[in-house]
Amino acid sequence: MRVLDLLDRAELGLSTVWAEPAMLERDVKGSYIVDLPNPGKFLSEGDLVLTAAIWATGPESAETYVSALAVKNVAVLVVGTIIVGEIPDYIVAACRARGIVLLTVSQDVSFKAVTQYIESTVASADSAGTSRSGNVTRTLLDGIGSGTGAQGALRLFYEEFATECWLLESGGAVSAVVGTAPSVDDVAAVWNRMLGSAETAVVVVDGRGRPASVWPIVTETVRSIGYLVCAGDHRSWPTDLERVVRTLLLVVRVELELAANKREAEQAQAIEFVQQLISDTLSPGEASARLRLVGIDPLLPVTAIAAQVDDTDYPTRAVLDAATSLLAAPGRVVIGCDLGDEAVVLLGGVTETPEELIAGAEAAADRQRALLGERHLRIGVSERTLSLSQLSSAVGSARARMRSAVGEGAIVWSTRSTPRSYEALLEMLPDRVRVAFGRSLLAPLIDYDVRHGSDLVQTLRVFLDASGAWQQAATELHVHVNTLRYRIGRIEDLTQRDLSTMRDRVDFFLALATVPSAD
Known part of the structure; x- marks a missing residue:
């Protein structure tokens, strides 16, 4: 299909903004709707790209966007005007410089109408394979949100093209399969190959020498929320099959995003509850009510678990799923949440000691070890609560034990806290306790500084950092030694402490560690 053929279709509402006459003879092989600032990784040669130009903030943004199109030999750029109004001159200039046909579309015609027309007619009318791909594409798009989910989309693809495939979510779980289910090793091979990778399509060979094609499933924030895996090497596939895969990726992405939104809504209460426990702001009555809301009987013991993987590319959701799957058992209520860089799990109805919990979890750890590869999962386990x-x-104990966990192997458990510094020791205390300790000792100095515009807190910090060396501290504060002596005397008067004693110096040092430095 040529660009001219599209312009001749009045119902598509397309019109030329800039193009040389010969460019209108270009073949259009597919279409893609994208508003990412740099969309190159999602495009293919001959695409017609539609955009609302949300990314358009000036000439540099147009240069980035249009250059990405040129690198992929995109045929046409279509800019809608509902958001931007008139198409900016700098977009026209960028298309002219890069040789990209620039069209616009009537505000009465949706992007979807254009893409559906292209996908259904892009190949020759006498091509049975292409006709089939168009039908599959339309059926896939029509099925979004119908309730069949990702499994239904994969099933349709399998029935039409006899290609086995499976879906690996960002938590490391296989959530949909058609054909032969992947082994633990197959899943681990894909998982460890794709984590942290910026590639858009990868061929992975399993232990039996069979190739599989893997595509990351990304959101508008370019965050991978899963991977589509199909048997075979996509590089030898016909164009119509590649086109259907791109549509399949879109459909699966929508289904995963819907599931993720539901999961986040369900986790919201658990996250808020755990954060309140970390800050120690709940009374026993409030804690009891919160436990009931998340499904845990407050009259039964609770064990806290904290987990973290030593790789920033490893999704915290995968850490949470690992801890949850390792510790789930009949009779236990498992509530977990993702805190961004670590996962916290509460186990209700636990009768086992921490050591017994670990012994039971180790029996189900093989899958997690395979996913971890060379990484290390640290897990801290608290004692059972008695009240x-x-x-x-x-x-707090679980988090401290997690941070201090040491040992060999992919999964390292810790049931004992071994702080190696005063910072680690303080972190074992609830936030409320740390803050109360620091405020109670430093409050007279903070209040005095506020009233008089002085800096006694910083003076104390520098003095202690200099190990009580008067001249060194005075030099760092840019004051005379006598001035420093006056300030230290004022600190001792206000706090009724003696900075010549190690006991009071230690108290002040720890109190200062609970408040941020002025630097």
């Missing part, structure tokens, strides 16, 4: 007042300290 609601221990919940906050249990979470």
Whole structure:
């Protein structure tokens, strides 16, 4: 299909903004709707790209966007005007410089109408394969949100093209399969090949020498939320099959995003509850009510778990799923949440000791070890709570044990806290306790600084950092030694402490560690 053929279709509402006459003879092989600032990784040669130009903020943005199109030999750029109004001159200039046909579309015609027409008619009318791909594409798009989910989309693809495929989510779980289910090793090979990779399509060979094609499933924020895996090497596939895969990726992405939104909504209460436990701001009555809301009986013991992987590319959701799957068992209520860089899990109805929990979890750890590869998963386990007042300290204990966990193997458990510094020791305390300690000792100095515009807190910090060396501290503060002595005397008067004693110096040093430095 040529660009001219599209312009001749009045119902598509397309019109030329800039193009040399010969350019209108270009073949259009597919279409893609994208508003990412740099869309290159999603495009193919001969595409017609539609955009609302949300990315258009000036000449540099147009140069980035249009250059990405040129590198992929995109045939046409179509800019809608609902958001931008008139198409900016700098977009026209960028298309002219890069040799990209620039069209616009009537505000009465949706982008979807254009893409559906292209996908259904892009190949020759006498090509049975292409006709079939168009039908599959339309059926896939029509099925979005119908309730059949990703499994239904994969099933349709399999029935039409006899290609086995499966879906690996960002938590490391296989959530949809058609054909032969992948082995643990197959899943681990894909997982470890794709984590942290910026590639858009990869061929992975399993232990039996069979190739599989893998595509990351990305959102508008370019965050991978899963991977589509199809048997075979996509590089030898016909164009119509590649086109259907691109549509399949779109459909699966929508289904995964819907599931992720539902999961985040369900987790919201658990996240808020755990954050309140970390800050130790709940009374026992409030903690009891919160436990009931997340499904845990407050009258039964609770064990807290904290987990983290030593790789920033490893999704925290995968860490959460690992901890949850390792510790789930009949009779236990497992509530977990993703805190961004670590996962926290609460186990209700636990009768086992931490050591017994670990022994039971190790029996189900093979899959997690395969996913981890060369990485290390650290897990801290608290003691069982005996009362609601221990919940906050249990979470703090689990997090401290996780951070101090050492040992060999992919999964390292810790049931004992071994702080190696005063920072680690303080982190074992709930936030409320740390803040109360620091405020109670430093409050007279903070209040005095506010009233008089002085800086006694910083003076104290520098003095202690200099190990009480008067001249060194005075030099760092840019004051005379006598001035420093006056300030230290004022600090001692306000706090009724003696900075010549190690005991009071240690108290002040720890108190200062609970408040941010002025630097």
